[in-house]
Each structure stands twice: as structure tokens, then as C-alpha cells.
Amino acid sequence: MKRGIPWGIIVLLALWCLLSFPKLIDPLYLPTPVAVLREFWASVSSGLLPRHAAATVYRLVVGFSAGALVGIPVGLLMGYSKRVYSALEALIEVLRAIPVIALFPLFLIFFGLGDRSKFIVAAWSSSLVILINTMYGVQHSSTVRRMVARSLKASEWQIFWKVVLPDALPEILVGLRTGVSIALIVVLMTEMFLGTQKGIGQMIYNAHLMYDTPTMYVGIIASGVVGYGLNLLLLTAQRKVIHWKGDFQNE
């Protein structure tokens, strides 16, 4: 696929230059791109930014993986079995309605101020969206494909593993991508306020307390880069694994 010119980014950068160099906006609020870039290199070379980013990515990956490990199997079961679905559907809807931030203090009591409670919130919030997408994928998998397998005398177990699961993969991948974005939000949020010296969230919040706006922007951009990177990783995996839903599929 040919890529066009990313006008959006160019315009945004131009606007930033236009507002910051003539100091139309107080540099305390909006430092120049040069100042932010200088700060960026400084924090990279001092090892500060990599340390913060590593802490965030670590929490994100552990929490998100745990969320996927719970969300995918439960979603598969709920999608495939009407009994499991009716047993769990109401519960999942209730849990989904509670903003995860409301639960955070509760997790703190149970799991303490350390990383464990951060893993749990990330896992909690990502598992729910992964679960819903997985369930949807199974429920909307093709009945013709199942019938074909049934006509070929496949066992129920074979139909599940060899037909329903691969058929639901595209939706599962959508769930994973949404889940990782949500987990990143939640991890950053928890890093801002509680019991840690490391993490991009902590870096942004500390810089905010000291009116060190260039560092704040560095943190904000770094969080965006982390989110974009993870999404890109999953997107690449998606293109590889789900090749049949690609651009080149002729209809």
C-alpha cells in the first residue's frame, strides 16, 4: 500500500512552531519544539526516560498478558456455550459498568502499593474488553463453516479448535488491540498518584508538580510512542496471522 503525506502531523508541528517561537503562548505552558527535543535527548542520555519507559512497559505487558490469559478463554467459553453465557453475562455487564479507577483503592487494600495492584488494574480493564470481543467473534463465526465441518463428521471438540477458534481470531485481535490501549491508560493513571518512583506516568506528574513543562511534554510524547509501538506490534501480528482479512483479499 502506498503511503500518502502525513499532513496532519506536519500541520500540528507547524502550528506548534507558530505559537511557541513568537511566544504567543507562555513558554511555561507551551515550550518550543527545540526545548522539548533538547530535554528529550537529555533524559534519554541520562537514562532517565528509558528507565521510566521500561517500568511502564513492564507493568503494561504483565497486566495486559494476564488480562488476555483470562479474557480469551472465558470469552471463548461464553461465545460457544449458551449455558456459560447465561451464567456469566449479567455479571460481566455489571463489572463492565464499573470504571476500573473506582476499584483501584480496593485493589490497593488487597494488593498493596507496589506493582501488584498496578498489574491487577491493567489486567482487569483489558481482560473485560478482550473477553467481550472474543465472545462476539465466536458468536458471529460462520455457521456455514461449522456445518461443513459437521458434514465432514468433525467432533464438537474439533469444530471448536479447528473452525470456530480460527474464525474468531480477527475479533480476538481487535480485542487485544483495544485492550492494550486501555491497559496503557490505566497503568499511566496509577503511576501518577501512587507509591512509585518509576514510570512514564510518574515522570509526567513529577514534572507537572515542578512546572517542568518540557519534561512533561517529553513524558506525554513518550507515552504516545509506547502506545503506538505496541499497537503497531499487534497490527503487524494481525496482518501476519489473519492474512485472509487483508487488503489483498479479492471479493
Place this chain on the structure above:
Amino acid sequence: MNLESNHSAASVSVRNLRKSFPGSGDDQTSRLSVLGGIDLDVAKGEFVSFFGPNGCGKTTFLSVLSGLLPADEGTVSIDSAGQTHVGVIFQNYRESLYPWLRNIDNVAFPLELQGVSRSKRREQAQQLLEFLGLKIPRDGYPYQLSGGQQQLLSIARALIFNAGVLVMDEPFASLDYSTRFTVRDRVQEIWTKTRTTTLFVSHNIEEAIYLADRLVLFSKKPMRIIKEIPVPLPRPRGASILESEDFFRIQVQALKVFKEAMLQ
């Protein structure tokens, strides 16, 4: 797998087959009768076409025949030397193949279900494709193929399953007009080579006669057989047969019977 002869072909015998579904109204006791008592005998290796009005219950009939739906009453017996598998070819070719499997693995899928090792089943699938003369890239994926090729791939998959009977539910209905002709002739070729008993449903009377040894006409719901018309045209058949007097006579007779039944 014995491809060269019709050893695995089965005869089919249907007796007083009935099937109804719960009615759609508020009245819980009313039932919609779809199959109103069908008797049919199909010989080993015979090609029988079914022709009937829209929504007359053909798909229900085929589902019962292939064991995907239970009958309310009556029996279906499929007889051969121990082979009772029914291979189903669905109308919707886009959804009947598995897009995550390579073409060769789609053909070999029934063997995968039976636990045959990967190299063995690929070899068998390759042999079958060569025997059938299907030039389909083995390592490609179904979505890269034309609709007609996809449908032929489904047929190959049913044959590797050692189906004694092939059931085709409007297999050409989703194909474009020009593809239908080539695929039709490929189906004739495959049938001539394998002599697998074939039950073929079509909305196209010309196509139904062209392929068949016998044409079976169905009534409206509840579905019954109105008439069976033998098609003693010489084989192999080509486009020229469509202009022959015999073909024309059979078609006129079939349409006449069909129209009379619709007006009742």
C-alpha cells in the same frame, strides 16, 4: 481411497420422508410442514438433478439426507460397501472453505479430522487434484481463487472424504454467468471420472437437465415429488447438446409439468 472406479459410490433410498418445523404464529401447536412424504431411489453412480420452486424445502431435504437435520418420519438409507459418508457442497463458496488453510490443506481437511499425518494427507490431496485435473496452486489460499475454482475445491474436499454420495445445494448459484458454464463442465468431468452418486439442486432448468441422468421435479411446500423425467442424452455432453431436439423436448416437458403443478 479408490478413485478409479465407483466402488465407494452408494445407492440412496428414501422412504416416506417427512419434516415439519414449529409454526411462526402465536399458536404453539401449529407446525409448518416442509417435507410432505418423499419417496426416492437413486442408483449407485447416478446423477440426479432436483428442480423446484423457491423455498420449497430443497435445502431442508438435502440437510436431512446428509444427516445435518433429523427427520420426523420416514427413513433415508445409504447403501454401499460400508461407505455411507455424504459430502455436502454448499451454495455459499466464500464461507464453505477455510480461509486460514492453504488450498491443499482445505482439500485435506477431512483427513486432518481423521488424524492422518500432515505429509500423508497433503500427498493424498495432491494426488486427488491431479487425478481430477484441477490446476489449483496448492500453497495459495482460497480467497485468491475464482468462485468457480473455490467450488471445485469444495468438491475435491468432499471426494477425499470418500463420500459415497455428493449432495450439491445450488453450487453454481453464487457464480457469475460465464463461470457457470466452465464449472458445469468440470463437474461433469469429475463425475465421469469418479462416478460418485450425485444429488444436484438447481434453480436453472437447463443446467439441471444438462448434468443429469434423471430430473426430479418438486412441488411447493409441503414438498413432494411431482414427476421424475429420465434424461437419456448421450455423454459426454457439450454446449451443442443444448440445441438438440431431445434436450428441447425434455425441457419443454419438464416446464409444462412444473407450470401445471404451480397453478394448482
